[in-house]
Amino acid sequence: MKVVLDSAGILNFRNLPEGDYITTAEVKEEIKDIGSKLLLEARKIKTMLPSKESLKKAEKTAEKTGDIKKLSRADLSVIALCIEIKDCILITDDYSVQNTAKELGIKYKGVLFGEIKEKRKYRMKCPSCAREFSASTEECSDCGAKLKRIKFI
């Protein structure tokens, strides 16, 4: 599968699905000042150029969904690239990009999704009697002590 990355995808490389990584020149430009050029090379991320037709289509769709004002040139370029590439997934945390992608039937995935899942893997533990409770409990039902958060797994 082809995995198209916006800047968030490039900067948070850990949670990405397996595949061929692709981005656009506009995204590269956007992250240049964070010193990620070496990062791009080390990770073998290919650069592709979306066609004018795809960019137009991305813009038109974003106008329709009302997202156009929130989208940068880089945002539009990754959406346009996904219009062209079959069997691709777009990695982005930008809600407007996700919303436009959805309208176009493009598969997408947020980068921090994995981290949110990890955050839920907590339970509460009583520091005095060591009983464990669900994450939403705050006080021990046995001794009334304030519970401490522990990692579930």
Ligand SMILES: [Zn+2]
């Ligand atoms: Zn207790």
